[in-house]
Amino acid sequence: xxxxxxxxxxxxxxxxxxxxxxxxxxxxxxxxxxxxxxxxxxxxxxxxxxxxxxxxxxxxxxxxxxxxxxxxxxxxxxxxxxxxxxxxxxxxxxxxxxxxxxxxxxxxxxxxxxxxxxxxxxxxxxxxxxxxxxxxxxxxxxxxxxxxxxxxxxxxxxxxxxxxxxxxxxxxxxxxxxxxxxxxxxxxxxxxxxxxxxxxxxxxxxxxxx
Amino acid sequence: xxxxxxxxxxxxxxxxxxxxxxxxxxxxxxxxxxxxxxxxxxxxxxxxxxxxxxxxxxxxxxxxxxxxxxxxxxxxxxxxxxxxxxxxxxxxxxxxxxxxxxxxxxxxxxxxxxxxxxxxxxxxxxxxxxxxxxxxxxxxxxxxxxxxxxxxxxxxxxxxxxxxxxxxxxxxxxxxxxxxxxxxxxxxxxxxxxxxxxxxxxxxxxxxxx
DNA sequence: TAGATTGTTAATCGATTAACAATC
DNA sequence: TAGATTGTTAATCGATTAACAATC
Numbered sequence: 041x042x043x044x045x046x047x048x049x050x051x052x053x054x055x056x057x058x059x060x061x062x063x064x065x066x067x068x069x070x071x072x073x074x075x076x077x078x079x080x081x082x083x084x085x086x087x088x089x090x091x092x093x094x095x096x097x098x099x100x101x102x103x104x105x106x107x108x109x110x111x112x113x114x115x116x117x118x119x120x121x122x123x124x125x126x127x128x129x130x131x132x133x134x135x136x137x138x139x140x141x142x143x144x145x146x147x148x149x150x151x152x153x154x155x156x157x158x159x160x161x162x163x164x165x166x167x168x169x170x171x172x173x174x175x176x177x178x179x180x181x182x183x184x185x186x187x188x189x190x191x192x193x194x195x196x197x198x199x200x201x202x203x204x205x206x207x208x209x210x211x212x213x214x215x216x217x218x219x220x221x222x223x224x225x226x227x228x229x230x231x232x233x234x235x236x237x238x239x240x241x242x243x244x245x246x247x248x249x250x
Numbered sequence: 251x252x253x254x255x256x257x258x259x260x261x262x263x264x265x266x267x268x269x270x271x272x273x274x275x276x277x278x279x280x281x282x283x284x285x286x287x288x289x290x291x292x293x294x295x296x297x298x299x300x301x302x303x304x305x306x307x308x309x310x311x312x313x314x315x316x317x318x319x320x321x322x323x324x325x326x327x328x329x330x331x332x333x334x335x336x337x338x339x340x341x342x343x344x345x346x347x348x349x350x351x352x353x354x355x356x357x358x359x360x361x362x363x364x365x366x367x368x369x370x371x372x373x374x375x376x377x378x379x380x381x382x383x384x385x386x387x388x389x390x391x392x393x394x395x396x397x398x399x400x401x402x403x404x405x406x407x408x409x410x411x412x413x414x415x416x417x418x419x420x421x422x423x424x425x426x427x428x429x430x431x432x433x434x435x436x437x438x439x440x441x442x443x444x445x446x447x448x449x450x451x452x453x454x455x456x457x458x459x460x
Numbered sequence: 461t462a463g464a465t466t467g468t469t470a471a472t473c474g475a476t477t478a479a480c481a482a483t484c
Numbered sequence: 485t486a487g488a489t490t491g492t493t494a495a496t497c498g499a500t501t502a503a504c505a506a507t508c
Contacts, residue, residue, distance in 0.1 A: 049499070051454055055447035059428075073465060085465090086501050093467055101466040102508045118450045119457030137347035138445075147449045187456055188449075212456040214449060218269075231452035235348075235443070237265035239357045239398075239424060240328045242441035244261055246397055246422040247329025259475065283489060295489090296477050303491055311490040312484045 050091050054118055056081065057091075061111040073104035120148030125186040126214075129201050130193035131156040131171050134216055138192065139167045152184055174201070181208035190214045191221075199223075260301050264328055266291065267301075271321040283314035330358030335396040336424075339411050340403035341366040341381050344426055348402065349377045362394055384411070391418035400424045401431075409433075 060081055064072060074085040081088075092098055098113050099105045115121060126144060128135050131154045144151045154171045156162055162173045172180055189205035191198060191213055198217040205213060212229040215221055221230050270291055274282060284295040291298075302308055308323050309315045325331060336354060338345050341364045354361045364381045366372055372383045382390055399415035401408060401423055408427040415423060422439040425431055431440050 047499070051451055052447075054454060055444070055450035058450065059430075059444075059447070075465080084501060086503095087499090089465095089467065090500075097467060099466050100508060101506070102464045104465065117454065119453040120450070122453075122457050124453055124456070133347040133350045137343040140343050142445055144449075147446050147453060149449060149453065188452065212452045214452055220269075229452060229455040231448055231455070233443070233445070233448055234265070234269075235352055236357050237262075237269070238441055238443055239354075239359065240265035240268065240330070241261055242398065242422045242424055242439060243329040243332075243334055243357065243359065244264060244327065245439040245441070246334070247332050257475070285489080294477060296479095297475090299489095299491065300476075307491060309490050310484060311482070312488045314489065 046094050050094055053091055058114045061107055064107050065111050069107055071104050071106055124149045124188055126151050126188035126190055127186045128154045128190040131161050135192035136166055139169055177204055178208050185209055187211045192216045195219055256304050260304055263301060268324045271317055274317050275321050279317055281314050281316055334359045334398055336361050336398035336400055337396045338364045338400040341371050345402035346376055349379055387414055388418050395419055397421045402426045405429055
């Protein structure tokens with residue numbers, strides 16, 4: 041299904057496609073043309089057809105795309121149906137906010153455990169997720185493999201923990217720490233969520249020359 | 251200082267330049283060449299020189315760039331010294347996590363107030379920031395103008411609140427809700443932090459074809 | 461059938477990389 | 485001065501847009 045090398049620009053648009061298609065699906069819409077979808081997303085019809093053609097022909101001439109079907113295809117492409125498991129490292133404010141507010145399962149990811157060092161949280165459950173001591177990370181992952189590690193630990197321990205995650209078989213790290221991780225393993229994917237970078241880009245854009 | 255139209259690719263790299271230069275600065279390094287900086291950031295020296303030349307010539311032949319100076323120039327370019335004020339809308343888990351963990355001031359932004367509707371939080375201070383009732387938003391912003399609104403409210407009220415922020419003079423919205431805001435005002439900048447999009451991109455990248 | 465709309469090939473546009481004269 | 489390194493111009497590469505035959 042996945043052809044050749046898909047450019048990073050396309051990969052970044054896929055989740056947006058999914059989100060829009062899901063909204064349309066939940067609103068009960070049945071079909072849409074690349075033209076209409078483009079208008080609602082601020083893209084050209086050409087680009088949408090070009091993007092989708094990286095993965096296959098999901099449309100039909102004269103009809104457009106069936107929304108339920110296309111939504112399903114894109115969720116497959118995104119790996120939402122692969123049963124990815126995740127563990128979260130760091131149950132501080134941000135970690136808890138993610139556990140309590142972010143719906144991992146809506147992205148097809150199961151959050152199975154959290155790890156921290158603070159005695160007041162180890163042993164508890166947060167939003168139904170058990171919190172273990174970081175010392176038990178390797179043992180836990182040995183028994184319950186996970187493909188994603190969510191990193192919400194302090195900056196100072198980020199690289200060490202990242203290394204342990206990778207050594208325990210994690211394939212991707214969702215990095216919320218504000219450092220650029222240096223993981224040397226070749227096939228490990230790092231996805232950074234750099235709040236400060238985002239805010240600074242916003243700051244730039246609203247800072248007109250006087 | 252800001253020339254022509256700076257491409258979005260360049261804008262997205264600027265905060266990374268700042269972060270790296272700041273790290274080097276704090277480590278006491280004095281100068282760096284585009285070559286060395288490129289190596290440490292995973293960019294080509296050419297690209298760095300090309301990027302910086304959008305804003306001026308900050309280097310010196312045979313020497314490279316003075317780190318303290320370049321860091322300062324980039325912080326200016328990013329608007330970090332414009333005294334931007336921000337208010338945060340929604341003091342739930344995510345809003346609190348931002349207030350307690352994210353250092354707005356390190357991006358040159360002052361967080362002056364939070365707004366919520368929950369009686370148990372209105373009137374309190376969180377990390378030193380006073381929490382007001384959303385009903386007082388317009389009155390507050392009338393007296394304490396802010397250029398940035400941080401949106402951590404539930405999805406259902408996001409667009410309504412965004413409209414009120416814009417009507418009260420906010421120039422940019424840092425949007426943490428998982429919807430695409432529809433703000434019709436022309437010069438308003440929306441910066442989205444879509445967690446799900448980020449996680450799905452990661453999911454795609456670790457989902458090899460079987 | 462006629463109209464609509466796809467998937468794909470070709471054309472354009474923009475961003476990245478390479479090259480090099482200028483100069484510290 | 486000689487070596488290093490910039491800023492900038494030209495060349496290359498890749499991504500977006502346009503066009504259109506195929507076809508539902």
